Amino acid sequence: MPSPTMDSAQHDDVATRLQIVDAMIRVLHELPLHEVTPARVADEATMSVESMTVSFPSWDGLLLASIDRWNDQRTTPLMPIAADFGTIRFLRAIVMKNIEDPSLMRFLTATLNIAAAPKHPLAPMLHSRWRRFHGFVQQSLVQDIAAGREPHTMEPARGAEQLLATYEGLQLQSMVRPEMDLLESFDRAVTRLREGWSRAYVPPVWDLTRAS
Incomplete structure (x- = not known):
């Protein structure tokens, strides 16, 4: 049976991924795809590009x-x-x-x-x-x-x-x-x-x- 710590970590990971995806969608409301950059999405998600890459390599x-x-x-x-x-x-x-x-x-x-x-x-x-x-x-x-x-x-x-x-x-x-x-x-x-x-x-x- 998964430990509470593991469940919490999985929940946090899902939440972080959703945070990034929602940030990507907000950026795409403003910019066409060819103008969107990882740095712009990370900034919208209020995290570093390195942190974003952990969730989306x-x-x-x-x-x-x-x-x-x-x-x-x-x-x-x-x-x-x-x-x-x-x-x-x-x-x-x-x-x-x-x-x-x-x-x-x-x-x-x-x-x-x-x-x-x-x-x-x-x-x-x-x-x-x-x-x-x-x-x-x-x-x-x-x-x-x-x-x-x-x-x-x-x-x-x-x-x-x-x-x-x-x-x-x-x-x-x-x-x-x-x-x-x-x-x-x-x-x-x-x-x-x-x-x-x-x-x-x-x-x-x-x-x-x-x-x-």
Whole structure:
């Protein structure tokens, strides 16, 4: 049985890690990822870089812990929306949260460059998180079909792929074209998308002898 001293030490370690991660999140509210430094995070956490490194020996570990904590804080409270009102309403709620505070969206987008580097040690872990989110959306669409919220002509795997491409693509556009109305663009795009879902998919036949 663990000793009280060991339990106290483990609790202190968890508390210190949370202190550092929360400091990282506060800094990311102010700065883009490429401007964030260990010294800036340590200063925000009111500790030395050396002390911070004891809890997070690698910068990649701190990045991943920050993604998990920040993403969970935003997304977990919204999960019941998917079951009660459907996948699109769930993603729309996330879009609204991102409009209120775009810093998490900016951070996640910055990590795409890491995820796209096959040899980066953090890439597989980032891939697993994107795949897990895709899996949740796909399963949620399965439930939408069962509940009659979406048509049986929509294949959930393809629907999830299209819906996430719309959701993520529009958010990326909003960061480089901040004048766009992200919520209105999302509503318009998913309305058009659902119109397509209501019909059986017929693969296109391309005439390569014509330009269009």
